[in-house]
Every structure is written in structure tokens, then in C-alpha cells.
Amino acid sequence: MKEHYDVIIVGTGAAGLYCALSFPERIKVLMITKKEADQSDSFLAQGGICMLRGEDDYENYFEDTMRAGHYENNKRAVDLMIRSSNSIIRDLLDRGVRFARNSRGELDFTREGAHSQPRILFYEDVTGREITSHLLEQARTKENIEICQYMTMVDLISEDNICGGIVCMNEKDEIYEIRAPYVVLACGGLGGLYKNSTNFPHITGDALAIAMNHQVKLEHLDYIQIHPTTLYSKKPGRRFLISESVRGEGALLYDRNGQRFTDELQPRDLLSQAIFSQMEKQDTEYVMEDMRPLGEETILKHFPNIFHHCLEEGYDVRKEPIPVVPAQHYFMGGIQVDLGSRTSMEGLYACGETSCNGVHGKNRLASNSLLESLVFARRAADDILFGKKPDKCRAGSADRSRYKDREALMKGYRKKVLEEIERMEKEHE
Numbered sequence: 001m002k003e004h005y006d007v008i009i010v011g012t013g014a015a016g017l018y019c020a021l022s023f024p025e026r027i028k029v030l031m032i033t034k035k036e037a038d039q040s041d042s043f044l045a046q047g048g049i050c051m052l053r054g055e056d057d058y059e060n061y062f063e064d065t066m067r068a069g070h071y072e073n074n075k076r077a078v079d080l081m082i083r084s085s086n087s088i089i090r091d092l093l094d095r096g097v098r099f100a101r102n103s104r105g106e107l108d109f110t111r112e113g114a115h116s117q118p119r120i121l122f123y124e125d126v127t128g129r130e131i132t133s134h135l136l137e138q139a140r141t142k143e144n145i146e147i148c149q150y151m152t153m154v155d156l157i158s159e160d161n162i163c164g165g166i167v168c169m170n171e172k173d174e175i176y177e178i179r180a181p182y183v184v185l186a187c188g189g190l191g192g193l194y195k196n197s198t199n200f201p202h203i204t205g206d207a208l209a210i211a212m213n214h215q216v217k218l219e220h221l222d223y224i225q226i227h228p229t230t231l232y233s234k235k236p237g238r239r240f241l242i243s244e245s246v247r248g249e250g251a252l253l254y255d256r257n258g259q260r261f262t263d264e265l266q267p268r269d270l271l272s273q274a275i276f277s278q279m280e281k282q283d284t285e286y287v288m289e290d291m292r293p294l295g296e297e298t299i300l301k302h303f304p305n306i307f308h309h310c311l312e313e314g315y316d317v318r319k320e321p322i323p324v325v326p327a328q329h330y331f332m333g334g335i336q337v338d339l340g341s342r343t344s345m346e347g348l349y350a351c352g353e354t355s356c357n358g359v360h361g362k363n364r365l366a367s368n369s370l371l372e373s374l375v376f377a378r379r380a381a382d383d384i385l386f387g388k389k390p391d392k393c394r395a396g397s398a399d400r401s402r403y404k405d406r407e408a409l410m411k412g413y414r415k416k417v418l419e420e421i422e423r424m425e426k427e428h429e
């Protein structure tokens, strides 16, 4: 790792990688990540990635996204995401990403909750891994991209609201100051702050606390999505997702008496509420999800990952319903950005789950987040390449004593984010 780069990207999920790959080779990019480069939520995405199937689907796709988001979405951002989807998918195909195809060899589409028609591309039930592993593999071959693992951003370098780089720390608590005129925060969501979450535990919203400390504007920190169906388990750790496309393909939900109690395909927030209230009414810790209506062939072909994981946990989904419970899953709020992924600080960008460009409004429509991450990661790179150059940051050396106690520092960041979520929740009451 050197002391100066053209661009620093924090995070090696789909957003960070796609941003890095959008630069020409003359731009020297440093990417850092807290753990191994493939330990990001992008690798966990199961259901798929949305694509506009044709002009006659535009209005429905737009309306589905807005309705799921309680009409709090930024309409221009939604339009941009939908209109960019075909070029993003074409680019992914060119990069060798595989999606399911029908018997005629055409792209196949699945459906998830709150979508009025099938418009989701998928690769078995590991779409995120298929997309992100291709991006990572390509980033690793690029001369201009350096990936540094087990390196945690602990601060930004800034002066007079101009960003000049980051302070980061390796696993031995050695501190590095890295300078660049552009920093892109692609640090994912905040599921690691919650006991029950589908996210990796190390994804704890650090960038949000750091941004707050530098007076960068944030938005809607209390817009947190609960996924209705994760496999119930008494074990601690990450919750295993039972993808919404399982319900999209026909799985049913039952209460403790084996009766259906709600519409399985309503938006995530409404379905989670319906499940929570059923659990409360019947004093249970879960409800049951029945994948048998899908048939053995669909289960094995479309959902092999879910099938094998459930089998390891002692459930054969071909033969029996499984216990499911809602858990924290996604974060709609974040660092406020414009349509070029620019934050309120000069030279500082944010994309992916860390950012809030308003696409998702109050509640994300299923399979819109991978697409949103890629669209706005590329826009960040475009803005860096072609937008107005930031003034030079005149910040001097950081006071390293502030980072000595890593545990206390990171704990403080987590506390700050949780307190801000609580404050915003109260404000919205």
C-alpha cells in the first residue's frame, strides 16, 4: 500500500468493485476491506437482480418500486436506475456473469414480493455470488487496482469540508494515513449492529458514524428493512435468508395450526408486520414456510443453496415446511448523495447500501439493491472522471493518539449510529 492514490474505495462489495472497474487503467485505485475481499453482503444475495424487460414494463416497474417505497422515493433516481438496467445487465453478461435461461436460450425471469410481473434475473439462488465473484476476479487482474484486505477505515481526512483521504488500521492495529483527492465509501449496510440479521456481522455502519463526525449529511437512518423470512434458529450469528423468490415461485406461509394467514407476496414491511402479529397472537417464535408447492424439480434447480442449507439444519424442504422468522436485512437510509453519488463533502462519494440516493424510499423493492448499487457506483466513477475537480484538501497529519484504542473507537461508532437511529425514529413518530 502506498501513501497516495487517485481514488480510494472503502469496501469490496458489488458497489465498490463496480466503481473500481469503471475507471480507465490510468487511474490508480486503492480498495480496502475489513475482512477477506469476498466477505461482503453482495456475495450473499440470493434472489436476483431486476431488469426493465421492455418499454411496456416501464410504468409497472416504476410504480412497483414507488409503491413498495411508500412513495417516498426520489423519482429521478428511480427513473435513472430503471433506465440504466439494460446497459448494466449487458455489461455483466459481457463480463461473463451467467443468468438462468429458458429452453430457447433466452434470459429467464423470476418474481418476488410486490413485483407485478417477473422481471428478476437470477443464477440459481446465488446471484450475488455469481455477479460479485466475477467483478472481484476482474478487479484482481487490473494493474491499476490494488486490493488491501483486513484493513479497516477508522476515519476520514478532511479540512474545510474537503476530503483528502482516509485513516485506516490493519489487524495489528498499525495506523496508515492514505491520501487521495477522491474517496468513495462503499461500506454496505449496518446489519452487524443487530442480534438477528442476514448481514455479515462485520458490516456495522462505521462509515455512517465517521461521516457524522465530519458533518457529512445523512438521511433516514431509521429506514431499516426487516426481511420477513429467515430460517429460525436458536444458534447465534448470521440469520440464513429464505429468499423472497421462493414465495414468488409459490411457497406458502402457515401459522401454528397449519393455516395460511396472509398474502405471501405483499411488500416486505407489510408481510413482516403480518408475521410478527401472528407470532404474538399465537405466542410462537416463528411461523412455517412451505416450499412443497414449488415441486422437487424447481427446488433443486432454482434453490439448491437453500435446499442444502436447510438439509444441514435438519429440514428437507421437499417434504416438510420450515420455521421462519423476520430479521434485519437491509438499510434504505444512509449518507445523503445526489444522482452522481456525491456527498455533501467535496471529493467524498458514497454508493451501494451505505448511501441514500432515495431510490428505495421507505422500503426497498426486492432485487432492486444490486442494480441500484451498480448503477450508482458507475455514476460515482463517471462524476469523478468528468465532474468538477475538488479543491485541494489542506488537512495536516492526523492525531494518531485518537485511534490507539481500537475496541473503544469502534464501539463508539456503533453507539453513535444506534443513537442516531433512535433519534430519527422518535422524530418520525
Ligand SMILES: Cc1cc2nc3c(=O)[nH]c(=O)nc-3n(C[C@H](O)[C@H](O)[C@H](O)COP(=O)(O)OP(=O)(O)OC[C@H]3O[C@@H](n4cnc5c(N)ncnc54)[C@H](O)[C@@H]3O)c2cc1C
Binding pocket: 010, 011, 012, 013, 014, 015, 016, 032, 033, 034, 035, 037, 039, 040, 041, 042, 043, 044, 045, 046, 047, 048, 049, 050, 127, 128, 151, 152, 153, 154, 186, 187, 188, 189, 198, 199, 200, 202, 203, 204, 205, 206, 207, 241, 329, 330, 351, 352, 353, 354, 366, 367, 368, 369, 370, 371, 373
Ligand atoms: C442474505 C442477503 C440476500 C440478499 N439478496 C439480494 C437479492 O437477491 N437482490 C438484491 O438486489 N439485493 C440483495 N441483497 C442486498 C444486497 O446484497 C446488498 O444491498 C448489496 O450487495 C450491497 O452492496 P455494497 O457493495 O453496498 O455492500 P457490501 O456488499 O455489504 O460490501 C460492504 C463492504 O464494505 C466493507 N467495509 C465496511 N466497513 C468498512 C470499514 N470500516 N473499513 C473497510 N471496509 C469496510 C466490507 O468489508 C465489505 O467489503 C441481499 C442481502 C443479503 C444480506
